[in-house]
Amino acid sequence: MDAAAHTRVSTQPSGTPATGGAGRNRREETYVALRDMLLRGEFGMRTRLVELHLAQRLGVSRTPVREALVRLVADGLLQRLPDGFHTVRLNLTELRDLYELRVTVELRGIARALESEAVTHDAALLEPLRDHWRALRADLPAPDPGFVLQDEEFHHTLLRSSGNPRLTETLESVTLRIRPARMYDYLTEDRVERTVAEHLDIVEHVLAGRLPEALTALRRHIGESLDVVEKRAAHAIARMALHQV
Secondary structure: HHHHHHOOOOOOOOOOOOOOOHHHHHHHHHHHHHHHHHHHOOOOOOOOOHHHHHHHHHOHHHHHHHHHHHHHHHHHHHEEEOOOEEOOOOOHHHHHHHHHHHHHHHHHHHHHHHOOOOOOOOOOHHHHHHHHHHHHHHHHOOOOOOOOOOHHHHHHHHHOOOHHHHHHHHHHHHHHHHHHHHHHHHOOOHHHHHHHHHHHHHOOOOOOOHHHHHHHHHHHHHHHHHHHHHHHHHHHHHHHHHHHH
């Protein structure tokens, strides 16, 4: 399928206003289409995105495009400058630095329980988390960059259960900054399936008190994610360079 076909958004007949559910669907479809175009590197680095051109390309009005651009700024995939919306170039060096901080913070949540019997993980947080990911394993979601939000919630809850809210605040700040790059981790079915399985492995180790195993599994899980994210982000950067004008 060509890029245009992949990103085409269904529309109502010309002159018919979008209302109700149709309007909401159109906004969501426009957002998803633009997000996927950005993740595939279909725009040049720091390119200014023009609402009118995007609306014509997607076959929609400017309103859903404008709303999608605002959402993409919140995602970190675009930046808003005085002259409009621009693509953001991923910084792989900064990504590695932030992943190093992420690993340190997340592993600390388990290590502190290993070091002190006074520190225990909150089963009231972890049992519903385990049940949620068991349900996902039984009915795997389709690959989608938005899956990153569920992944983030897993890691935030796991760390929160260790009882140090300052660690969780730090992790939430880091995950927000690396989210644009981490969206690349959920573009294929195998990565979604592997993430679900690894999350279950980690949380079940913690609930069973197998903390050394949980520590090892969590370190491996984050490291594998970084490898995938770096490779796919680098590919997108290369494509962006080809579109540079």
